[in-house]
Amino acid sequence: MVKILDRKLLRDLLRTKGLLIAVIMIVAVGTGSFVGMLSTYDNLLIARTSYYSRCRMADFWIDLKKAPISEIKNLETLKGISELRERISFPVIVDLENSNKPINGLALSMPAGPCSVINNIVMKSGSYFTNDIRDEVIVSDKFALARNIQPGSFINLILNGTKKKLYVAGTAISSEHIYLAPPGGIVDNPLGYGVFYLKREYMEDVFGFHGACNNIVGILTPKARYNSEQVLDNINKSLKDYGVYAATPLKLQFSNLTLSAEMGGLQTMATMFPAMFLSVAALVLNVLMTRITEQQRTIVGTLKALGINNMTIFNHFIKYGLFVGVTGGISGCILGHWIAAWMTVMYKTFFEFPNLLNELYPNTMLIAILISIVFSVIGTLRGVRRIIRLNPAEAMREPTPTSCENILLERWTRLWTNLDFRWQIILRSLFRNKSRTLIGIVAAAIGSSMVVLAFGFVNSMDEMIEFQFSKVMLSDYNLSLKDDLNYGAFIESKKLPGISHAEPIFNVPCTFINKNYHKKGMISGLISGAKLTIPRRANGDSVPIPPVGLLMTKRMAQHLDISEGQTVSFVPVRGERKTYEAKVVSIIDSMIGLSVYADFHYLNYLLGETSAVSDIQLKSNQTPEQKISFFKQLKTIPNIQSIDEIKVQKKIVTKQFTGAMQGTAFMMIMFAAVIFFGSILNGTLISIAERHREIATFRVLGYQAMEVGTIFLRENIVVNMIGTIAGLPLGYWLLVGMMSQFCNDAYSMPSVVYPSTWLWTIILAMLFVLGAHWIVQKDISKMDWSQALSMKE
Amino acid sequence: MSNVTETILDIKRVRKSYKIGRKNVPVLKGMDLKILQGECVLLLGPSGSGKSTLLHIAGGLDKPDEGHVIIGKENIYQLTDRKRAHIRNSKVGFVFQFYNLLPDLNAFDNIILPAILEKHDKMRSKKEVENRAFYLLELIGLVDRASHKPSELSGGEQQRVATARALINEPELILADEPTGNLDREAGDSVMELLFNLNEKNGTTLLIVSHNPQLSGLRGRILSLDNGIIEHI
Known part of the structure; x- marks a missing residue:
């Protein structure tokens, strides 16, 4: 028995290979991302553990x-x-x-x-x-x-x-x-x-x-x-x-x-991505299995009539899901190992280990295959259960035709009658196949959320860089001094070649104390009306330095459980180390570090100094010759501890962050394309199979294949655009979740999605729909419609 | 087995109705029917009279709303689904109007399909099953078409294969639902002849339902089903 049914299964699999490949691809990407992210995580963990030891x-x-x-x-x-x-x-x-x-x-x-x-x-x-x-x-x-x-x-x-x-x-x-x-x-x-x-x-x-x-x-x-x-x-x-x-x-x-934040991000993605992909795969597989079992309803009825019990039939159909799970799982493991190799090479450029290798993790792969099987079997269950529940006589009868009652929209007579009859067909089809429509919408929502997430990563990085380097830090050079110098040194710095403007900073490392909370940090004293460091709120509004009191970044305020208007104590790591008190005048935002700002003279006065300077910010308007001369002179100044060229910093940050993110974003967009293609191809090709006679009738009536295809295209546009729009907020929500992994005392990534991202997501979704429709159209064009007309109902 | 007076199928006070929309439409209204070992019973009736429903209930394919169906000594609707499936497999053979052959399997595989269940009473070897299948292929005159798929066979040939499939487990009872309903006259006659021969030569008990009173070579007990009640003709 098993052998004969297995042969039938093999033929079923071959017959539905196109649809199967689409589902298997989704499963493979899901398990691939699981294996890829977790293997990369393990690679880093093993390398870190051995290196630390x-x-x-x-x-x-x-x-x-x-x-x-x-x-x-x-x-x-x-x-x-x-x-x-x-x-x-x-x-x-x-x-x-x-x-x-x-x-x-x-x-x-x-x-x-x-x-x-x-x-x-x-x-x-x-x-x-x-x-x-x-x-x-x-x-x-x-x-x-x-x-x-x-x-x-x-x-x-x-x-x-x-x-x-x-x-x-x-x-x-x-x-x-x-x-x-x-x-x-x-x-x-x-x-x-x-x-x-x-x-x-x-x-x-x-x-x-x-x-x-x-x-x-x-x-x-x-x-x-x-x-x-x-x-x-x-x-x-x-x-x-x-x-x-x-x-x-x-x-x-x-x-x-930094390494832990990256590893944490990998762990989150290793849960989030597979969950998204495998859920879509389960939903798509559910549509496919419902169709297959419905198609084989009479066969199942006959098998039952011949005395083959429900368990044997159940096992037969569940093997379909098992096949998808195993094949998708194994392909995912291969894909995952490749992803891990790619990511490990990428991490090697950032993180320096003596021995960071891409290892093979059989346990991770086994778990991935098991997860893939579980999701695939879950996706198969509904369709199989439906057919198993039927008694043999009922299964052998053709199913009761779907209700031809009016759909909800038809009650709105004025609107309905004004609709082109093709739109009426499309809307009836969408409403009468509610679960399939809903699954299509969910898949599109997940796909588009992934596109938003991909673009959102890049947008957030851009925003962080833009905020920090174009809004907060506006100098060209920052000179850090070995010891606090007096104002005279600052005046001298203005005379350096090509320098157009200079501002002093007085940095005071200290311990902030509020109630039972304390945190080490630094107060930066800026001159009133500073143009080279401008504290800002997240919305970009500048916050003036108060003559008395402090501006504190939100994260530092959270550490100290303090809010605007409250007084904070601080003990400077200098001089007599007395405890000082200052009012937190405003809470500001910073993407890098836990900045606290005060007025330059106020801070000097508070600490009993007279115009002490620890850093100098410079704005330049240099010719190349002046630049060479400028650097030459800096090398001879003994009190300079470090020199930062802000443009170079910005360039490096942009190259490293955005560059790495672009690669990841591209991969995620490709993954989203797999979801869109898989879902659209499955839903539409099944719909075409069910509506063979309808399509054949259209052809008999003189419709061209392209005109018939347009009906299906419109259906897909409606479903996928609704899903895509629903996926936009979902993508933003996922981005917020992901970015929270990269927020710590050293830096905090904002969650930003530019308006162009919404637009690009919709455009890409549309392109995916059109791409998938190209395959669908080919199927419609080569359909033997004359045979469809002579088929037994 | 050889006792001709033994009851093979006993249908007692069977009622069945279907819900059509919100209406409950009764199909069988307290039906009684007893068929003895070796009997050939023809149940005639117009379309929609409940013949197929009766046959399905008799074969354990559809549960009655009320009443009992006893095959041999087993009250089949008091059994679990699994045991009922086992009875269908071992004691009953079905022949359907649309043949219900598995399109992916060839004639030979279709025939042996019911015989290769793991837990079969008769516990025949593979060889025995194959021999039996070839014997049946010979009986229906389709040995040379054994490897042909249903789509490569004519309607009459498909129904012959379906009949052979019904016989593979040497059932005590064959239930045939409009066996000629989808065939032309000539093919229909040949299938009916095959079924009647089985009854006459092998003593296989037959219950055939049809809407066609013109069936060729009618013999045995002929009953009529109308308005949910059986009448003797």
């Missing part, structure tokens, strides 16, 4: 002004601390002979000999420090590659205002810099930022840090990892006399945070 990645980072090493030893007795390592860490400027522009970097102390320290490095080329040469440096590998710096060569670093020529012993990577962005930046820039590992003794000498440190990294006991905040609080208290700028647990460390 290899480098002995710290559980926390403490940045402080200066503390004696003896004090650090005492910290090891604190509960929850397993091991500590003190370091010396300073921003540096790289003066490369082949670059006019000074380049920013970070100098970090390392032991003179290789040993297993916390946040160790992995050598990529050359060697660890030798004992022969004192002035040695190990350069971060990405920077060395980008700048073509080879081991054995020399490099000039401006350390503590003095230019030093250092021998490059080797290049290395470290787990704390998997994603390396300059301070205040959000994207990695191998050409413009590097890490330079120097012998501790050397840094002690250069920076005057004998027996002292300004950076601590540590490992917590396994138990304390669940409550790192408590341990960091205790460390803060113990080091309060040494000026703690920041105490950062692993989860908030920028590199780890």
